Amino acid sequence: MLRFGGYIDAHWEPQVLGRLQEAGALPETLRRKAVEQLVELAFDLLDAGWLDEPVCQLFTNVEREELLGRIRDEILPNLDEEIDRSADGYLSDVEPEHRYQAASDAIAAYKLAFASYSEIVTRLDEAERYVAQAIEAAASDYESQPSAARLAEPSISRLTTLHDRDEFDDIAEGR
DSSP: OOOOOSSGGGOSHHHHHHHHHHTTOSOHHHHHHHHHHHHHHHHHSOOOGGGSTTGGGGSOHHHHHHHHHHIIIIIGGGHHHHHHHHHTTOOTTSOHHHHTHHHHHHHHHHHHHTTTOHHHHHHHHHHHHHHHHHHHHHHHHHHHSOOHHHHHHHHHHHHHHHHSSOHHHHHHTTO
């Protein structure tokens, strides 16, 4: 049940663990291990999936407040770097919006979690603008890169014009 990793929302295990906790059927040792793992993911990948229902049920109120305090003190001061780090590692053919989706989701979740702290919400608003600018900058690079389909177009059309046939004519004629 503890075999899950980043992108908490993409795994079924945290949700099942949260439901078991809601039902009072999750052993405390397993709950604590799950919380430790979720805390690591919150910091390693800027993953706010731990705030979603039913996963958030795994945290006691004290654990939740402690983690939010750590995020306030350790993540938010360096949020631009965390955003960039969360978008690193994608192949160049991945759309910029997708590269920054985890960061956007985390910012939205943290805005809800810190809704009563106007200075934090202001910082998260700035982070949203930073993400939008990063997507825009990455989009210009993404659009200027030729896709694999466009790279193949000249050779296909050249073959067709050189022989006035395409590669499927032979197949259609049984050759």
